[in-house]
Amino acid sequence: MGTVAVHGLRKSFGKVQALDGVTLDVPEGSFFVVLGPSGAGKTTTLRAIAGLEKLDAGSVRLDGRDATGDTPAARDLAMVFQNYALYPRHTAYENIASPLRARRRSASEIAAAVERISGLLHIERLLQRRPAQLSGGEMQRVALARALVRTPRAFLMDEPLTNLDLKLRVEMRTELARIHRSLGATFVYVTNDQVEALSMADQVAVLKEGKVQQVGTPTEVYERPANQWVAGFVGSPPISLLPCHAEGDRLIGAEGWTLPRPRWTTAEDGRPLLLGLRAEDLSVEQRGDASLSGELYGLEPLGDRTVVDVRVGTEILKVKARATVTGTPGERLLVTVDLDRAHLFDAGTGLALSEAGR
Numbered sequence: 070m071g072t073v074a075v076h077g078l079r080k081s082f083g084k085v086q087a088l089d090g091v092t093l094d095v096p097e098g099s100f101f102v103v104l105g106p107s108g109a110g111k112t113t114t115l116r117a118i119a120g121l122e123k124l125d126a127g128s129v130r131l132d133g134r135d136a137t138g139d140t141p142a143a144r145d146l147a148m149v150f151q152n153y154a155l156y157p158r159h160t161a162y163e164n165i166a167s168p169l170r171a172r173r174r175s176a177s178e179i180a181a182a183v184e185r186i187s188g189l190l191h192i193e194r195l196l197q198r199r200p201a202q203l204s205g206g207e208m209q210r211v212a213l214a215r216a217l218v219r220t221p222r223a224f225l226m227d228e229p230l231t232n233l234d235l236k237l238r239v240e241m242r243t244e245l246a247r248i249h250r251s252l253g254a255t256f257v258y259v260t261n262d263q264v265e266a267l268s269m270a271d272q273v274a275v276l277k278e279g280k281v282q283q284v285g286t287p288t289e290v291y292e293r294p295a296n297q298w299v300a301g302f303v304g305s306p307p308i309s310l311l312p313c314h315a316e317g318d319r320l321i322g323a324e325g326w327t328l329p330r331p332r333w334t335t336a337e338d339g340r341p342l343l344l345g346l347r348a349e350d351l352s353v354e355q356r357g358d359a360s361l362s363g364e365l366y367g368l369e370p371l372g373d374r375t376v377v378d379v380r381v382g383t384e385i386l387k388v389k390a391r392a393t394v395t396g397t398p399g400e401r402l403l404v405t406v407d408l409d410r411a412h413l414f415d416a417g418t419g420l421a422l423s424e425a426g427r
């Protein structure tokens with residue numbers, strides 16, 4: 070077992086509404102990521118699940134049973150935090166074994182559990198060392214092993230990779246996803262890093278100002294953002310959003326450009342819209358029927374590719390191009406648009422328009 074479900078969570082701190090009706094359903098065994106910017110209410114959600122936060126309203130169900138009134142201990146959940154201090158005088162083995170010792174497990178049971186988790190984290194060689202004899206990355210693995218050595222109902226993880234350098238963080242992402250598969254346990258993982266979320270999650274819940282904006286697989290959240298805000302938060306470089314409206318079979322930009330109206334959109338003529346274009350759905354190197362005219366604003370070389378900033382009226386469009394692309398600021402450019410992959414949002418509500426016709 071290991072399902073976690075929260076319904077209508079509300080929590081305020083003074084004037085701040087940290088949670089404003091959060092409802093989530095975490096399936097058993099899933100890697101469920103709660104993604105949102107700083108202050109969105111991610112940690113508060115996790116603490117509510119763990120029983121560490123007194124709620125104003127809402128319920129928490131664990132394995133289908135109401136656990137809203139249960140103590141943290143009775144919930145049988147493991148919290149994994151950003152900072153995990155190891156006991157400096159103890160070896161890695163003793164550190165990893167400590168949660169099981171505290172629960173008075175037998176020596177043979179402890180040895181088997183430590184051996185298993187150390188194997189998964191590739192730290193068997195380090196077990197007799199003390200923290201001072203470990204590198205930062207090795208310490209992080211030992212700390213993770215200590216958190217994962219138990220088999221609670223679910224693991225609640227609060228940005229556990231934040232304090233690592235970029236290289237190690239990328240490595241640990243792959244490791245955590247692999248460990249999740251091996252353990253088959255339920256992970257509820259909080260992060261503000263969209264790459265982390267998209268690369269590890271089975272399901273992503275996007276949170277903003279205490280409200281769930283969208284829940285879906287990483288592909289759904291990226292390819293079918295529920296609203297303009299999710300479209301802007303998920304994806305790098307950020308999606309370009311251009312004010313426009315439909316008129317007959319054309320889209321007319323506020324900046325004066327026109328494009329063929331995408332076949333799938335149902336928007337009525339004249340309604341204020343935002344056209345969302347991701348950098349990889351735009352090109353300055355190919356020619357197509359649907360194009361926008363602009364001028365080169367800047368180049369951002371990223372090694373494997375270059376992001377070309379193109380100014381269309383007062384808007385800057387981000388376009389992914391080959392690393393070798395060149396140009397001079399101010400020169401005229403045509404940006405080809407893949408309208409089948411474009412997004413349209415209601416400019417008033419920010420909600421994505423129905424894509425039933427796609």
Ligand SMILES: Nc1ncnc2c1ncn2[C@@H]1O[C@H](COP(=O)(O)OP(=O)(O)OP(=O)(O)O)[C@@H](O)[C@H]1O
Binds near residue numbers: 085087110112114
């Ligand atoms: N104990 C507290 N007292 C007062 N305000 C709090 C408290 N805990 C959280 N808040 C406020 O509630 C809001 C949500 O905080 P929370 O820590 O859940 O956000 P978060 O999404 O985890 O952010 P971060 O990514 O920065 O950790 C924030 O505005 C925060 O300032």
